[in-house]
Amino acid sequence: MERMQIDLSFTEPRFLDRNLSAGFDLFHKEIDQIREAGYESTRTGGTVRLGFPLSENLWMQTGYTLDYSTLEVPGRCLPDGDCSNPKDGYREISALVIEEIATRGDSALTSSFGTSLTYDKRNHPKNPTGGYWLQLAADMAGLGGDVSYARVNAEGRFYYPISEKITFVGRATGGHIEGWGGDDVRLTDLYYRGGETIRGFDRAGFGPRDMVTGDAVGGRTYWATTAEVRFPLPFVPEDLGLTGAVFADAGSLFNANDLAKGMSTCNANIAGDCGPDEIDLHDDATIRTSIGASIMWNSPVG
Numbered sequence: 449m450e451r452m453q454i455d456l457s458f459t460e461p462r463f464l465d466r467n468l469s470a471g472f473d474l475f476h477k478e479i480d481q482i483r484e485a486g487y488e489s490t491r492t493g494g495t496v497r498l499g500f501p502l503s504e505n506l507w508m509q510t511g512y513t514l515d516y517s518t519l520e521v522p523g524r525c526l527p528d529g530d531c532s533n534p535k536d537g538y539r540e541i542s543a544l545v546i547e548e549i550a551t552r553g554d555s556a557l558t559s560s561f562g563t564s565l566t567y568d569k570r571n572h573p574k575n576p577t578g579g580y581w582l583q584l585a586a587d588m589a590g591l592g593g594d595v596s597y598a599r600v601n602a603e604g605r606f607y608y609p610i611s612e613k614i615t616f617v618g619r620a621t622g623g624h625i626e627g628w629g630g631d632d633v634r635l636t637d638l639y640y641r642g643g644e645t646i647r648g649f650d651r652a653g654f655g656p657r658d659m660v661t662g663d664a665v666g667g668r669t670y671w672a673t674t675a676e677v678r679f680p681l682p683f684v685p686e687d688l689g690l691t692g693a694v695f696a697d698a699g700s701l702f703n704a705n706d707l708a709k710g711m712s713t714c715n716a717n718i719a720g721d722c723g724p725d726e727i728d729l730h731d732d733a734t735i736r737t738s739i740g741a742s743i744m745w746n747s748p749v750g
Contacts, residue, residue: 451477451478451479451480452477452478453475453476453478454475454476454477455473455474455475456473456474456475457471457472457473457474458471458472459471463498467500468498468499468500469497469498469499469500469509470496470497470498471496471497472494472495472497473494473497474493474494475491475492475493475494475495475515476490476491476492477489477491478490479491481640481652481664482521482541484640484642484650484652484663484664485542485545485635485640485652485663485665485666486521486541486542486545486661486663487519487521487541487545487635488519488520488521489517489518489519489520489636490517490518490520491515491516491518491636492515492516492517493513493514493515493558494513494514494515495511495512495513496511496512497509497510497511497512498511502565505568505569506565506566507565507566507567508564508565508566509563509564509566510561510562510563511561511562511563512559512560512561512562513559513560513561513562513587514557514558514559514560514593515557515558516556516557516558517555517556517558517636518554518555519545519548519549519554519634519635519636520554521541521545521546521549540661541661541663542658542661542663542665542727543658543660543711543724543725543727544635544658544663544665544707544708544711544727545635545663547707547711547725548634548635548707551707552634553594556593556594556595556634556636557592557593557594557595558589558593558594558595559589559590559591559592559595560587560588560589560590560591560593561587561588561591562585562586562588563585563586563587564583564584564585564586565583565584565585566581566582567582567583568582569581570607571607574746575746576607577607577609577615578607578608578609578615579607580605580606580607581604581605582603582604582605583602583603583604584600584602585600585601585602586598586599586600586601590628590629590631595631595634595637596627596628596629596630596631597625597626597627597628597631597633597637598625598626598628599624599625599626600623600624601621601622601623602621602622602623603619603620603621603622604619604620604621605617605618605619606618606619613679613680614677614678614679615677615679616675616676616677616678617674617675617676617677617678618673618674618675618676619672619673619674619676620671620672620673620674621645621671621672621673622669622670622671622672623639623669623670623671624668624669625637625638625639625668626668627705627706632705632706632707633668633705634705635665635666635705638665638666638667638668638704638705639655639666639667639669639670640652640655640664640667640701641653641654641655641670641672641699641701642654645670645672645697645699646672646697646698646699646736646737646738647695647697647738647740647742648697648738648740649736649738652664654700654701654736655667655670655700655702656701656702656703656704656708656729656730656731657729657730657731658708658727658728658729659716659717659727659728659729659730660716660722660726665704665705665708665729666704666705667701667702667703667704667731668702668703668704669701669702669703670699670700670701670702671699671700672697672698672699672700673698673699674695674696674697675695675696676694676695676696677694677695678692678744679691679692679693680692681743688745689745689746689747690743690744690745691743691744692741692742692743692744693741693742693743693744694740694741695739695740695741695742696737696738696739697738697739698737698738699735699736700733700734700735700736702731702732702734703731704729704731708727708729708731709729709731711725711726711727711729712726712727712728712729713726714726714727714728715728716728
């Protein structure tokens with residue numbers, strides 16, 4: 449996966465000279481998922497937002513987002529084509545991507561309203577060693593535009609000091625997206641998860657997959673947990689900002705969209721069983737796990 453992203457954000461922390469934050473975000477993203485999912489996508493838009501405290505540690509933020517997205521397959525050979533000697537950059541892609549473009553088009557305008565609640569009881573906002581942080585966010589698309597869905601994401605982090613310099617960190621996160629008003633969830637709005645969620649996995653390395661091509665097709669539901677112990681590195685000065693950690697990650701991504709489920713009518717393990725308009729969907733809630741060690745750098749620029 450290759451990504452190019454441009455962001456411009458502005459926040460006024462004392463809007464109207466009150467305890468309100470207001471601001472806007474402008475963004476443009478270009479994501480190359482040819483290797484992982486068989487397509488490229490772009491998303492361009494903006495958000496206006498307003499945040500305010502509900503109590504000393506509880507913060508609420510609301511926002512409206514309007515964006516335009518595209519789905520492209522610039523280099524491909526169709527499932528019924530001869531891919532034995534493809535041109536540079538060409539590869540067989542899932543019939544699901546072709547059907548998505550044929551039935552829903554290659555672009556969409558999304559108009560959505562979202563809100564989030566954040567509860568912060570950490571002892572330090574940047575390098576916590578105790579306390580916890582909780583967030584619940586929801587957004588709904590369909591207030592105009594071409595897309596209708598409801599999405600909920602939640603995350604919790606817990607910090608416990610084992611000793612003065614050793615900290616246990618626990619994390620749990622999850623999300624679900626569902627179309628409404630008769631709309632299915634578009635491929636570009638589904639969750640794709642990999643090493644950024646469970647360390648050691650490739651980009652889009654787990655979750656629903658078309659076994660004909662091996663492409664990730666995204667899922668509507670995911671969850672992940674982490675248990676981690678952080679500690680200073682021996683013989684390394686603390687002012688360098690380097691720390692070590694050992695961790696265990698676990699999680700899952702499942703529940704492909706309705707289009708993928710409807711097209712899964714063949715078995716890729718049987719030669720010639722899958723036609724050009726079929727996929728072999730592998731979609732279950734198998735738990736993926738990893739354990740390992742890492743080095744983290746708390747750089748001066750964040």
